[in-house]
Amino acid sequence: MLLREAKKKNIVNFVQTHIIYRYGIPQHIVTDNGRQFANTLMDKLCEKLNLKQYKSSMYKGATNGLVEAFSKTLCNLLKKVISKTKRDWQEKIEEALWAY
Numbered sequence: 001m002l003l004r005e006a007k008k009k010n011i012v013n014f015v016q017t018h019i020i021y022r023y024g025i026p027q028h029i030v031t032d033n034g035r036q037f038a039n040t041l042m043d044k045l046c047e048k049l050n051l052k053q054y055k056s057s058m059y060k061g062a063t064n065g066l067v068e069a070f071s072k073t074l075c076n077l078l079k080k081v082i083s084k085t086k087r088d089w090q091e092k093i094e095e096a097l098w099a100y
Contacts, residue, residue, distance in 0.1 A: 011036045012045050020049065028052040030067070073100060 019026070029046070031037035033055050046053045056067075077096035082089045 006034075006036045008036045008039045008041050012041045015042075015045065025049050025051060028054055030054045030056065032056050032067075070100075 015029070029051060031042075031053060037053075038055060042053065045051070074093075074096060077099055078089050078092060081092045081095050081099075
């Protein structure tokens with residue numbers, strides 16, 4: 001799902017609606033230290049659901065190795081499913097994620 005703005009309210013709503021309500025409560029969630037993830041709304045959600053949030057080390061790309069690897073894989077999958085105009089990627093992202 002494409003978010004118009006990566007604001008904390010939108011991120012928390014996305015986590016609830018598209019992750020927790022769909023797949024259940026994970027044991028933990030790994031995020032970076034961006035304001036959209038490191039805030040009181042996210043803290044309250046994690047506390048309410050007994051969800052542990054791990055924040056990656058700032059300015060250390062290596063600590064985000066899994067995220068970087070996933071991003072690379074997702075980009076490669078999207079290249080295979082989007083049209084030549086490359087304008088429909090937001091419509092094909094769910095198909096690419098399913099294939100992953």
